[in-house]
Amino acid sequence: MAPYASDDNTTAARDTRGDDARGARRRAARYVVPVAVTGVAAATIGLVPALADSGSPDLPEISAQELIEKIAASDVQQLSGTVKITTDLGLPDLGGLGGGLASGMAGQDGGEGSSADPSAKLTELVSGTHTLRVASDGPDRQKLSLLEDAAEYSLIHNGEDVWGYDSASNEVYHGTAADGAAGGKRAEEVPATPKDLTEEALKAVDDTTAVTVDGTARVAGRDTYKLLVKPRQSGSTVGAITVAVDAKTGLPLKFTLTPASGGAAVVDAGFTRISYAKPAASTFDFTPPKGAKVTEEGDAPRTQERDFPKGLDKEFGDGFGQGTDDGAGKGLGEHAEGPVVIGEGWNAVAVLDTGGRGVPSGTEVGGDIGGFLGSLGDEVKGDFGSGTVFKTRLVNALVTDDGKVYVGAVTKDALVKAAESGK
Structure with missing residues (x-):
């Protein structure tokens, strides 16, 4: 399928409630929407088509089954935009302890790790609110930048090279896509966009789930359908999941998970700006700045190989040529024998x-x-x-x-x- 042409190259984010798009992270393995999801039993899927709310886009009717199939068939290869992500798990504030633990992940074998190692830096997405700039041009070029108050962290995949750069410490991490493919163990991945969060949620869709289309909305200037996923069972901490799906491309643009206990969303991830135009080739160029400390992948102390965060490599192409492994799709805490x-x-x-x-x-x-x-x-x-x-x-x-x-x-x-x- 050819990449979608853009009819909104750069747009400001807004939805029917005027809320800022937010989002977050959860521990994850690599997931894709399985065939089983697109064939969910009719008893699970609400057959009521989408009806536009007052002030919402007036879109053609669509069933939940058709909308899930639209997500599964989405093949967006090129885009750029801004994602705002927020996680509110209600964890206690551990002060500097959390940052110290994250930094230590890069040197699990007792050595001094690099602050530019993505496996350490991107753990910051576990809590709080963060702004990301993302760009993709097919399976061989992706870029993610984590914007901070006075610094920026960038993770870039361009052909065979994978670069991480932390401007605060002026440190660089360098690996290759080939190393990732040949590596044995795979590291945790960080869902960075609404689509990878949506794919995980859809894997849970079965006869214990109610799935309906809950109207329409505008997100990042795009017309979207709202897919509503709710557990039928009592006892779950999940109240509901709402996904805003681009009506034209099928790409999830916003993901919101609200807890059964009520209150603010636990996870809220959304584009505030998106363009489906081809990013400039220079977007993915990187040369280590003068004086920067460069750590090569083979020299970094660790117990596992590191991966590009999920959401760019798997969302817009297979990326990095890393393939899959026997552990793909395993859940929290699952090892060779499984829990x-x-x-x-x-x-x-x-x-x-x-x-x-x-x-x-x-x-x-x-x-x-x-x-x-x-x-x-x-x-x-x-x-x-x-x-x-x-x-x-x-x-x-x-x-x-x-x-x-x-x-x-x-x-x-x-x-x-x-x-x-x-x-």
Whole structure:
């Protein structure tokens, strides 16, 4: 399919509510919309076509099934734009600890890592509000820039080269697409645009899900249909997912996940400006600045190979020539043998056995660290024994005293029920 021509090269963002587009990150493996998603049972899909709200674009009627197929068939190869992303998981403020942990990821083998290593830098998307500039010109050229108050971090893929540049530290990270293809283990990827978040959400669509078209809206100056995904089951922390889909190209332009508990969105990712025009070739050019410290991929201390963030390599082409691996599509905490899963659909809980003990006490780990960890969670008891539940606004985890971990986008009560059923 040829790239879409642009009829709105540069437009200011607005939707029917006038909200700024926002967005976020979740731990992810590489996903594509599977054939099974486009063949979801009719009982799951709402057959009511889209009807424009007052003031919304007046678009042709479309069913939820047709809209999902439109997303799956989208083949946008060229674009540039700005994405605003916000994550509000309700995590406690750990001050400089979080940044220190992120920086340490680049040097997991004890060496000093590079601040330009994407696996460390892009973990900043786990919380707060961030602005990204993105550009893509097919599978061989992508660029993502994370804009900060007084600095900018850029990640560039141009042919065989992958460059990361942190202007704050004047450090450069250099790798190659060929290295990524030949590497053994694959690193975590960071969903950076609405489409990769949407693809993950659609993988959860089954008979435990209600999917409808919920009117139309304007996003980044484009006419969109709004796809509404809601769990049918109680016990999930997910309230609803709304995706604004470009009516012409089928590209998701905004993704919003609201929690069952109410309040602000947990995840809100959206384009505030988008153009489907071919980016200038110079967009993807990079030469290390004078005096910059350059770290080559083979020299960087780490335990895993690093990947370009999901959302540019997989959204607008296969990118980097990295192919797939046996671990593609595995879920949170899944290893070679995979976790045991209790429940189904949105109430599924992954069970991991660490083979150790639960949350350590302060005396076990020294100082007050164990007590601090315990203070972040709620102690619970049941037929399974006792443990601690660590909560966010989306994903919760129960760590039992005998070392089992129950994780899912479910409530505390659902975790305890899962632990009791596992006995």
